[in-house]
Amino acid sequence: MIQFWCRLFLVCFALGLTGKVGAQQPSVIFTDARRLTLTGKAWNSQPFYHRLDTAAYPAIPANVKRLATNSAGLAISFKTNSTRILARWCTSSHAPSGNMTGIAYEGMDLYIQRDNRWQYAGVASPKSHTCSEATIVEHMASGDKTCLLFLPTYDETLSLEIGIDSSASISPADNPFKKNILIYGSSITQGASASRPGLAYPARLSRETGYNFINLGFSGSGKMEPEVADMIAPLAMDAYILDCLPNPSPAEILARMSNLIHTIRRFHPQVPIIVIQTVAREKGTFDQQVAAVVALKDLYSNQEIKKLQEQDKHLYLIRADGLLGHDQEGTTDGIHPNDLGFDRMLQTIRPAILSILSRYGI
Template sequence: MMSYISVLTLSFLSLIFALDSFGQEAKTVFIDARELTLVGKVRHKGPFYHRLDTVATPNLPKAVKALATHSAGLAITFETTSSKIAAKWCTGSRVPTDNMTGLAVEGMDLYIKRNDRWQYAGVARPKSHECNEVEIVANMAAGNKTCLLFLPTYDETISLQIGVDSGATISPAGNPFKKNIVIYGSSIVQGASASRPGLSYPARLSRETGLNFINLGFSGSAKMEIDVANLISDLSMDALILDCVPNPSPEEVLTRTADFVTTIRKKHPKIPIIAIQSIAREKGNFDTEVATKVLLKNNYFEAEIKKLQKHDPNLYLIYAEGLLGGDQEGTTDGIHPNDLGFDRMLQKIRPMILKILQPYGI
């Protein structure tokens, strides 16, 4: 049996160790994330955390210009030997909506590479609507880690610093994703209503395929205007996905689809363009007007894409059937997919997208 003196000695040593550990934990140094690697952006011009340089594209619709300042789909990648990772960041003063978590709107989530797979490691949970400082993960094993921190989905990121142990190394990592596959679409592309940034479907596609899916989701505002087509035409991309049927009216789908695709084709004559019909709005389970409108938009979109396909062998169509499953449990509000709905979308479209891209060497 251990002696009383031995117990006291062990308790004293444990106290010293705990105090020492506490002191070590308090020593966190921060580095500006702009010194690390930004991924998810096609053109690195304009404000660092804006998806597009809106100053250089003055003719964009006002709503699109505002949404382009949101950091949806952008991520910081870096390598570090630190046992913990913290963050200080400031966003705009946007307040989360009723169908979005505060974590998705203004927070961040961290993934770390393990066994050649991106694995969830922690979240940066916002406590205010402007500036925050939190510890994302702690007590990690020794060794170098490759990290991927997804930025807020529905707000502008104004500044960001990454915190690590004093004495630990932190350096830019190489872009883990290859090629540029632009996804243009609605709030569903932007990330509503995933519970956190890394669970939006473009972010998941990137992690699960190793391809660079660029998030050009514009909530409520992906209406296939020609000025937006001209913007997309000027981007350097290897493929384009059009998931934009949810936002336009049926008449806009009918009158704008061909011009939108044709405008992009002038500068990208041979890249694969993958068009996706609108998911079924579960509000339409009982609301017949909603169901009829979605069906009409999808029918118009199919008809216009099929006309273009007669002269365009690099244009593809993915149908809406089964995108959310059949049990009506795949959305948050009858419109936007929840995490379950996004997973079901991925199970259908990921193999189809990869099959389409494979002959192009993507």
């Protein structure tokens, strides 16, 4: 008999005490995320969830146009007093690639402000490769919450609704980030292979510094083409970060780097331009051909940056040496950083970037 009552007590306690056994959760109402605040875009353009209006730039390469439809780095900022938050969203029909989790590729993750920092709260895990509905977090305490929902990193977001308790409210929050710092780069910039969108390094930089780091990573296609240089150079930016060296060939680095820097300089004579040398290929530990190509890219990029720095005192280089550690555990596939690799990378580039920005009063 004593064991029976002990078991009954534990069951009742887990359900929220006997007075709440069998209680029904309140119904849910959904709000179109376009009514809230979108952060992370360089252009105030349509379509809403595309990083840029590709029709406005017909000359840029086809792969860049396609990847610009991915919502990498975009986030929805909102306030709510709901005790739970849900999402209902649709993406394109593309299936995740082998080096990405489904959550990072076409799902979302939520952060909520707590004790003056952004605290991870939950994920919206996709149930299909098109449309899904998920409870991100529930059983929260009542009261106002400031939220940031990071959108899919490698897929096109077609629609998004955020669900809350029917008795609660939801409203746009301010953009929590200041200034505009554009990061142009490769798949590493776009977010491969973080396990979820908010762990891509530009997203982490934004949350951890309070600056608006804008993700213009184009997977495999950050090749410094003149048409892309003409697209990004006129933007009203406080700083530029170029993390594009993994994608171009050694010959393309020699042919295009100088033009990219000079094109930005025509519009921004004194803004800091920071080049990150993330050509850190763990595959090259044993693959001699990979190692040789990486060495040549490092040689040419160092050579070009040094030459440009002779005339440009606002140009900086963060080298790749040890960027992912030295134990060969920092990537998913020998190329793209995993969460550990991105964390190690941030330990080097975050203080270096902040030090440079501070010299300009940013």
